[in-house]
Structures are given as C-alpha cells and as structure tokens.
Amino acid sequence: MPLRPSDRRQVAARVAGFLLLLGIAGWPWPTVRRAFAATYCATAGPLLAGTSFSGGAGHARLVPAPMRSVRQPGDNVTSDAVVELSIDGNPGHPRLGINLRRDAYLPLLILVSAIAVAPLRMRGKTICWLIGVPVVLAGSLGAFLMLIIWVFAGGLGPPDALESKALDLAVRMLIEPPGNRFIAPLVLAALLVLGRLKREHRLLAPAPAGSDVRVVG
Amino acid sequence: MARWWRGLPATIRFVVRAALLMAAFCSVLYYPYGDDSLAGRMFSRYLALVARISGGCLSLFDPHVQVAGTFITGRHALQIVLDCAALDALALFAATVLAFPAAVRVKLIGLGAGILIISGFNVLRIVILYVVGTKSPEIFDFLHEDVMALLIVLVSVGCFAIWASRARNSSTRLATHATSPV
Numbered sequence: 424m425p426l427r428p429s430d431r432r433q434v435a436a437r438v439a440g441f442l443l444l445l446g447i448a449g450w451p452w453p454t455v456r457r458a459f460a461a462t463y464c465a466t467a468g469p470l471l472a473g474t475s476f477s478g479g480a481g482h483a484r485l486v487p488a489p490m491r492s493v494r495q496p497g498d499n500v501t502s503d504a505v506v507e508l509s510i511d512g513n514p515g516h517p518r519l520g521i522n523l524r525r526d527a528y529l530p531l532l533i534l535v536s537a538i539a540v541a542p543l544r545m546r547g548k549t550i551c552w553l554i555g556v557p558v559v560l561a562g563s564l565g566a567f568l569m570l571i572i573w574v575f576a577g578g579l580g581p582p583d584a585l586e587s588k589a590l591d592l593a594v595r596m597l598i599e600p601p602g603n604r605f606i607a608p609l610v611l612a613a614l615l616v617l618g619r620l621k622r623e624h625r626l627l628a629p630a631p632a633g634s635d636v637r638v639v640g
Numbered sequence: 641m642a643r644w645w646r647g648l649p650a651t652i653r654f655v656v657r658a659a660l661l662m663a664a665f666c667s668v669l670y671y672p673y674g675d676d677s678l679a680g681r682m683f684s685r686y687l688a689l690v691a692r693i694s695g696g697c698l699s700l701f702d703p704h705v706q707v708a709g710t711f712i713t714g715r716h717a718l719q720i721v722l723d724c725a726a727l728d729a730l731a732l733f734a735a736t737v738l739a740f741p742a743a744v745r746v747k748l749i750g751l752g753a754g755i756l757i758i759s760g761f762n763v764l765r766i767v768i769l770y771v772v773g774t775k776s777p778e779i780f781d782f783l784h785e786d787v788m789a790l791l792i793v794l795v796s797v798g799c800f801a802i803w804a805s806r807a808r809n810s811s812t813r814l815a816t817h818a819t820s821p822v
Contacts, residue, residue, distance in 0.1 A: 445790075451782050501781045525785050533790075595670040596663065601789045602728035602796075603666075609797060610655070617651055 437540040444536040449529060460487045460503040460523045467564050471506075474568065477575045480511045485567070488520065506571060519574065527563040530608040534559050537612035543619055551615040559608050566598055650741070657739035665731035670722070683722065684710070691720045694766040705770075716773030718766065726762035729796035733758055736800045742807040750803040754796075761795045 448455075468485040475482060484507040502520030509516050538551045573594045577585045585591050597603060645653065673680035687710045695707035698714070705714035712718045733754045737747055765788045773780050 449786070449790075451786070501785060522785065525789075529786060529790065591672060592667060592670075595672060596666040599670050599723065600666060600728035600731075601723050601785075602732065602793045605790050605793045606728070606732055609793070610659075614651075614655065 433542075437542070440540040441536050444539060445532060448532050448536070451524070456503055456524050456528070457487075459528045463523050463527055464504055467560075467567075470564065471567070471571075476572060477510065481575045482509045482511075483507070483571045484509075506567065508571070508574065510575075519570075521567070526566065526604055527560065530563060530604050531556065531559050533605055534608040534612045537609060538616060541612075541616040541620075543616060544623065547619040547623055551612070551619055555608075555611055555615050558611060562607060563604075566604075569594060570598060654739050654741070658735045661735035661738055662731055665735055666728070669727045669731060687720045687722070687725055690725055690762070690766070694720070694763050694770075697763060697767050698770055702770075702774075712766075712770065714770070714774075716770055716777070718770055718773070720766070724762075724766070726758055726765075726792050729758050729762075729792045730755060732793065733796045733800055737803060740800075740804055740807065742804075746807045746810060750807065754799040754803060757799055758792070758796055761792060765792060 464485050464487045471483050471485045486505055486507060488502055488505045502522055504521050504523045506519045506521055507516050508519065534555045535552065538548050538555065541548065541551070543551070569590075573585075573590055576587055576590060648656075671679070673683065675681075675684070691707050691710050691712055695705050695712045698705040698712065702714055705712060707713075710720045712720070734751060737750050737754065740747070742750075769780065769784055769788065772783055
C-alpha cells in the first residue's frame, strides 16, 4: 500500500533525526575521540593481551596513541590507537596504527542513532540497544582479532607469503571494503527494530472477543 | 528443506538471500587477483574509467587536472584504488535489489537506475575530495575515511529503500488490478 503523506512526513522526520544525530555525535570532537579510544583500549586491551597468536608465540597489545587527524606516511588510515605486535624471541615490535573512531565508534553510533529514531516504545528501544551495542563492540573486536591473525600469518608480506587463502579472502571480503563497517550496524539495527516492531504490534493487536489477554510488553 | 525455508518469515528470507549475495559479490570483487589476470586487468580498466570521468568533471573548473591511468593529478593528487570505487555500496545495492521479492523487469530497472545514481555520487565524492584536498587539506582524511564512506553507504541504502517502496506499490497495484472484477 502506498505511504500516506502523513506517513511520508514521519519517515522524512525520522531520517532527518538519524542524520542529525550522526552529524552531532559523529563530529570529530577531539575530546570524544580521545575518551572513546581510551575506554575501548581499557576494555578490549586486556582481552587482546590475553590472546596468543602464531601457536602461542605471538602477542598483541592495544594501546591508545596520540590522535592524528592527518594520515602519516605509510599508514592506511588516520589513527587514534596502535596494536603493538611481538613474537617470543624476536626483539622487534611492529606497530599497526588503527582508527577506533571509524572501526568502532561510528558503527556504534549508527546502531544507536538508527534505534533511537525507530518507531518503538522506550522499552523496545532499550532492549534493542542492550542487544545491539555488545554485538557491535564484539564485532569490532573480532575484526581486529582477524586482522592480527592475518598479519601474523604473513598478510602484510608478499602475496605468496600467506598460506591460508581462506583467511586472506575472509579479511579482504569482510575488513577491506570500507563500507562494511557501516553496513553491518545498519543491518543489525534494522533486524532488531523489525523484530521488536512485530512483537509490539502483536502485543497491541486487539484480543479476540471473550479472551482475557493483557498487554504486558 | 524447501518447506522449512518457505516457513521462515519473509524478512528473514530476504536478509539471508541478501547476505549470501553480498558475500558472493564481495568475494568476487575483493579477491586478490594478480595484476596480469583477466579480472585484475578489468578492475584496473574500471578504476581508470572512474579516474577519467572524475578527472573530466574536475577539468571543467580546474585546467590543471590531468589523468594518467588511475591517477588524477593537478593541484592535489589522488589515486583511485579498489576501495574508492564504491564497489561495496554497489554490491550492497545489487544484493538487496536481487534478494527483494519483485518482478525481474522491476529489478532490472531498479538495478540500472541505482547503479547510475551510486556511481554518479561516487564521481561527485571524488570531485569533492579533490576540491577539499586543494582548499582544506586538514579535513581531507576525515572527509575521506568517515563522512564519504558513510554517505555512499547511506545513498545505497536510500536508493534501495525508495526502489523497494515503489516496487511494493507497483506489485500491490498489479494484484489489485488482477483481482478486480472486469
């Protein structure tokens, strides 16, 4: 059924609200970027430090770094944290600059904003946030883990250095496309909101005559 | 198996179909092809085409702009690489349109129009990045990594949302027409 003008206005208002939230909270405020990087590293850092790679010989440490809004020579992205890699018996400590703002903060913001403007009651939104936020954070950490495993497996070396083609393809399919880090939270938010909407509509539907159904959702 | 699949809610079936198509497109687009392979050469030509079109647009208001292969040079130098070609946004759009339950003709029209719009936006993105690179290089990386990468995904999602609502309307009209008394 075509959307009525009032519905169209409502959809436009929700899209505008979503963009406004992204514009305000996504603005590169240095304080917010620094605070997010510090909090993320304090939370995810110990998890990463407790994981070993390359058959137990490889280790990785996630630490906040001086924020750079301009890309450094040799870096792929501007960075606000670094992953410091080490291998037992090897004195070198290669460092990978990573952009936590792009890889974790913005995906989180997209999810939170999309749920915030959804036509759900506050309880429904809270449930969506409680499920979605940990999933996005776990997803970003999973992406870093995959990247580290790929680097230890020789991903930064010449094309023939990497033995696992499946790992190489997975990294190139999931991590390399820049849009994926924004597509995934949008899809997750859409699924959570649709699921919740169905539930709310079911609960609000008029009960059959004579039945004793109470709305509790 | 087919019965179980048909028993799933339509939304879940759509998401699963779209995710599988997206994975297939990404594996084809981002596979590490050798430079001499046919696919590698085709991608290089596509990137050079994007560079040529973007350079052509830029040269309308900057006579210094020159294009060589995938490089745009002038007052600011840009190289068009795979990540800058909007392939992820195009893959997302194609996957969602193909997974959506609609007539083949409607899908083909949607695909053509959407690919044109997203590719056009990508050229506009490159033009904006070039201009920002010359005027305000300090915000170039922010615009390149955060804003434009997100905007092109939103354009792709927006194109799909508009197409899907029109495709649903047209199928509703067809259904109404088919069931109305003659």
